Amino acid sequence: MTASTSAPTPMSAHAPRYRTEVALARRAFKQVWISATLWALLFGVTIAASALNYTSTFPDRATRLKLAATTGRDRGMAMLLGPVSAIDTVGGYTVYKCFVFLTAIGAVWGLLIATRLLRGEEDAGRWQLVLAGGTRAGRATVATLTALFAGVGVVFVGTTAITLLAGRNPDVGFGAGPTLLYGLSLMIAPTVFVAVGALTSQLGRTRRVATGLGMAVFGITSMLRMIADSGESTKWLLWTTPFGWTERMRPFGANDPRPLLLALAVVAVVLIGATRLASTRDAGAGVVATSDVSRLRPFGLASPVRLAARLDASVLSTWCVGAIAAGFAFGVVANVASGVVSSSVSDTLRRFGVHGGSFVLRYFGIAFLLVATVVALLPVSEIAAAADDESTGRLVHVLAQPVRRTAMLGGRVALAAVAIVTTGLVTGVAAWLGAKTQGVDPGLGRMAGAGLNTVPTALVVLGIGVLVLAIAPRAATGTVYGVVIASLVIDLLTTLVSGTSWLDRVSLFHYMALAPSEHTDARTVVLTLTAAVLLCVLALTFFQRRDLDTA
Amino acid sequence: MNVVCTDRLTKQYGHTTALDALDLTIGEGEVFGYLGPNGAGKSTTIALLLGLIRSTSGTASIFGLDVWRDAPAIHRRVAYVPSESDLWPSLTGAEVLEFLGNVHGSVDRVYRDELVERFDLVLDKKIRALSHGNRQKVVLIGALASRPELLLLDEPTTGLDPLMEQVFRACVREARDRGQTVLLSTHVLSEVEAVCDRVAMLRAGRVIETGRLDALRGLAALHVVAQLHSPPPDVSRLAGVNNVVIDGTTIECDVAGSMEPLLRKLAAVGVRHMTTREPSLEELFIARYGELQPASTDER
Ligand SMILES: Nc1ncnc2c1ncn2[C@@H]1O[C@H](COP(=O)(O)OP(=O)(O)OP(=O)(O)O)[C@@H](O)[C@H]1O
Ligand SMILES: [Mg+2]
Numbered sequence: 001m002t003a004s005t006s007a008p009t010p011m012s013a014h015a016p017r018y019r020t021e022v023a024l025a026r027r028a029f030k031q032v033w034i035s036a037t038l039w040a041l042l043f044g045v046t047i048a049a050s051a052l053n054y055t056s057t058f059p060d061r062a063t064r065l066k067l068a069a070t071t072g073r074d075r076g077m078a079m080l081l082g083p084v085s086a087i088d089t090v091g092g093y094t095v096y097k098c099f100v101f102l103t104a105i106g107a108v109w110g111l112l113i114a115t116r117l118l119r120g121e122e123d124a125g126r127w128q129l130v131l132a133g134g135t136r137a138g139r140a141t142v143a144t145l146t147a148l149f150a151g152v153g154v155v156f157v158g159t160t161a162i163t164l165l166a167g168r169n170p171d172v173g174f175g176a177g178p179t180l181l182y183g184l185s186l187m188i189a190p191t192v193f194v195a196v197g198a199l200t201s202q203l204g205r206t207r208r209v210a211t212g213l214g215m216a217v218f219g220i221t222s223m224l225r226m227i228a229d230s231g232e233s234t235k236w237l238l239w240t241t242p243f244g245w246t247e248r249m250r251p252f253g254a255n256d257p258r259p260l261l262l263a264l265a266v267v268a269v270v271l272i273g274a275t276r277l278a279s280t281r282d283a284g285a286g287v288v289a290t291s292d293v294s295r296l297r298p299f300g301l302a303s304p305v306r307l308a309a310r311l312d313a314s315v316l317s318t319w320c321v322g323a324i325a326a327g328f329a330f331g332v333v334a335n336v337a338s339g340v341v342s343s344s345v346s347d348t349l350r351r352f353g354v355h356g357g358s359f360v361l362r363y364f365g366i367a368f369l370l371v372a373t374v375v376a377l378l379p380v381s382e383i384a385a386a387a388d389d390e391s392t393g394r395l396v397h398v399l400a401q402p403v404r405r406t407a408m409l410g411g412r413v414a415l416a417a418v419a420i421v422t423t424g425l426v427t428g429v430a431a432w433l434g435a436k437t438q439g440v441d442p443g444l445g446r447m448a449g450a451g452l453n454t455v456p457t458a459l460v461v462l463g464i465g466v467l468v469l470a471i472a473p474r475a476a477t478g479t480v481y482g483v484v485i486a487s488l489v490i491d492l493l494t495t496l497v498s499g500t501s502w503l504d505r506v507s508l509f510h511y512m513a514l515a516p517s518e519h520t521d522a523r524t525v526v527l528t529l530t531a532a533v534l535l536c537v538l539a540l541t542f543f544q545r546r547d548l549d550t551a
Numbered sequence: 552m553n554v555v556c557t558d559r560l561t562k563q564y565g566h567t568t569a570l571d572a573l574d575l576t577i578g579e580g581e582v583f584g585y586l587g588p589n590g591a592g593k594s595t596t597i598a599l600l601l602g603l604i605r606s607t608s609g610t611a612s613i614f615g616l617d618v619w620r621d622a623p624a625i626h627r628r629v630a631y632v633p634s635e636s637d638l639w640p641s642l643t644g645a646e647v648l649e650f651l652g653n654v655h656g657s658v659d660r661v662y663r664d665e666l667v668e669r670f671d672l673v674l675d676k677k678i679r680a681l682s683h684g685n686r687q688k689v690v691l692i693g694a695l696a697s698r699p700e701l702l703l704l705d706e707p708t709t710g711l712d713p714l715m716e717q718v719f720r721a722c723v724r725e726a727r728d729r730g731q732t733v734l735l736s737t738h739v740l741s742e743v744e745a746v747c748d749r750v751a752m753l754r755a756g757r758v759i760e761t762g763r764l765d766a767l768r769g770l771a772a773l774h775v776v777a778q779l780h781s782p783p784p785d786v787s788r789l790a791g792v793n794n795v796v797i798d799g800t801t802i803e804c805d806v807a808g809s810m811e812p813l814l815r816k817l818a819a820v821g822v823r824h825m826t827t828r829e830p831s832l833e834e835l836f837i838a839r840y841g842e843l844q845p846a847s848t849d850e851r
Binding site for chain 2: 295545
């Protein structure tokens with residue numbers, strides 16, 4: 001019958017196999033390649049800068065040996081920044097210098113992209129559309145994972161390429177093989193945490209829960225690495241954590257590829273588990289059952305701000321507890337750190353801009369820079385929640401009530417500010433307590449002050465976030481992350497690469513004294529606080545005038 | 552007194568004119584049907600009336616207050632139901648109702664409990680576990696229970712099953728009987744026929760028809776079916792007569808305007824049986840938008 005040529009046939013009859021999966025993987029890759037490229041650049045530049053910097057600071061064998069002889073004994077610093085090994089070589093020094101920073105960023109990045117694409121999409125209902133479009137959950141998960149690992153691949157290629165380029169410098173002289181191994185060792189953390197994210201995305205029902213579970217894994221594995229590095233008797237613990245695997249590979253030194261195999265095996269097992277779960281559970285549900293029936297709990301239903309407090313309490317307190325734990329841990333370690341003071345550590349500290357004060361105080365100066373990063377990221381959850389409220393239409397329900405826009409947003413800002421101040425303060429106190437348990441007393445007031453010192457910077461971050469929220473809500477969360485991470489990166493770059501100090505001015509942390517070792521400059525604090533308040537006022541003004549996202 | 556009053560209310564998004572110089576008045580105690588195809592500007596109108604978005608030009612007032620400047624004061628006397636509600640997934644239905652009631656300030660708890668029963672809603676389930684229709688019920692109950700002077704309903708029955716649709720209509724009628732004013736934007740024409748006093752038809756941001764429902768019907772043709780004693784005469788050239796279909800001794804046609812010429816012709820051959828039917832709103836709708844079809848498909 002001639003009509004059959006024009007008769008409609010099901011699309012799938014003509015479509016190449018796996019068309020949906022390929023389209024899905026492509027779309028997923030589009031969502032990761034930008035951040036992957038940025039991290040590739042950052043990783044590469046950090047490594048190259050640190051290697052080149054070393055060759056110029058320690059140009060000959062004598063200075064390097066001296067550095068090595070004076071560095072090896074600081075266990076506190078080993079817990080914080082990883083152990084020192086072969087620091088008398090460019091490779092050893094570079095690996096040491098970049099270890100904690102690059103593995104931590106890699107892990108968090110891997111986790112975030114995985115939970116965003118594997119749970120966030122489902123949370124938003126888009127995943128269900130994909131599944132309706134002719135693929136199965138298991139296959140769709142594999143397609144998305146392929147894109148995620150392609151993103152990790154981009155970071156690997158970029159990092160390795162830049163490192164190879166830097167290695168061609170005769171003073172640096174990295175061989176191709178060890179460089180490749182180094183690149184691979186740095187990909188352990190993102191790869192493992194993509195897998196962890198894939199798994200927690202199956203367990204948790206919302207992106208927040210999935211990310212939270214993943215962050216818990218991150219916290220535990222980081223802690224295990226710290227304990228492992230705290231002494232010889234605990235070294236075996238390195239085998240239990242991905243950060244330990246990276247550490248054990250010792251590129252440019254022992255060049256041990258075995259942990260790589262272990263990492264691959266673990267990733268494979270986790271991924272098989274995650275894909276299994278994805279194909280057996282219901283779309284939209286999580287494996288960890290959460291009860292859907294509850295009696296009325298009247299707490300937090302009286303006003304929009306109280307509701308925000310109720311709904312965000314868990315996330316805010318998680319951040320808070322995390323910061324306290326970090327503060328306490330830093331405090332406990334202070335004892336070890338105060339033992340032997342080597343010139344190289346003092347030198348490292350000076351590079352971070354820490355001068356003066358006893359060694360313990362200087363140590364805390366750096367530790368609180370890390371705390372400040374955590375505190376500065378605290379507004380993210382509040383900003384993200386507010387942006388989410390708007391994009392999902394919940395905000396309209398609130399603002400169709402007799403509620404002033406300024407009161408609503410102002411209340412949320414106040415909530416975040418309270419969380420920031422509380423976290424800063426209790427972290428300082430926790431650090432003091434931690435030190436106290438070890439018989440070191442840096443002074444309660446001074447430590448509480450150091451904790452509070454992180455607050456103004458975090459408030460500026462909050463102000464920036466709210467301002468973007470008030471103008472372009474969809475860009476707000478990304479901006480907050482961007483500002484904090486960029487500030488940290490710049491702070492790091494300027495300490496590593498000489499001649500870049502002009503760049504430091506655009507880092508928010510530049511305007512924060514490294515308390516308790518540095519004295520807080522009252523004028524800077526007042527200016528910072530004023531900037532934060534101005535940003536918030538500006539935000540409220542804009543928010544009052546703009547159209548809500550009603551689409 | 553007019554509860555809602557707009558004066559050349561206009562909203563532009565870039566080059567898109569979502570609402571074009573809308574003049575609308577809704578009197579107290581009126582149930583006003585707001586009809587229009589997708590993208591006509593219904594939701595835009597309601598968002599403007601709620602002060603959620605700002606007009607490009609023109610003004611609008613509710614209870615004589617400016618919708619943008621006095622939004623919180625107006626909202627105390629208004630309730631709103633959007634067509635789709637992404638509520639707080641971790642709260643239960645009861646908690647959402649409690650929250651909305653607290654924030655609104657006025658809530659008739661007895662009526663709310665009655666509504667919960669009538670809409671057959673389970674209150675202790677979390678929103679994330681509720682179906683789309685049940686979420687919609689939560690919002691509807693919240694709005695109705697606050698007994699506002701004005702209800703702004705934007706396709707409020709999307710997702711409701713026919714039984715619940717009946718309950719909803721009953722509630723709207725009760726609201727009207729109590730003197731509440733209702734703006735009901737909808738695609739469901741039977742809903743408009745069932746509860747509305749006046750309607751406005753919107754297309755591409757402009758009102759193309761407005762008036763009392765019965766008057767609007769009068770504008771359209773009457774459908775006539777007549778069985779005659781002998782083959783029908785030629786009526787197709789009579790003024791106002793259209794769509795003539797002849798089947799043996801049966802004739803069907805539409806008549807606009809006066810019936811008299813047609814009746815004379817038919818009476819001449821002898822009428823055995825005759826029925827006339829008013830056009831349904833649907834026919835009216837299709838007739839109004841159908842004739843404008845070429846214009847309505849252009850990319851706005
Ligand atoms: N935020 C926005 N940005 C750009 N254009 C918009 C926006 N909101 C609405 N529009 C446009 O305004 C027009 C009117 O939209 P509106 O949502 O009011 O239609 P509607 O009558 O409610 O349609 P529906 O029946 O589909 O709900 C549409 O063309 C739409 O594309
Ligand atoms: Mg609409």
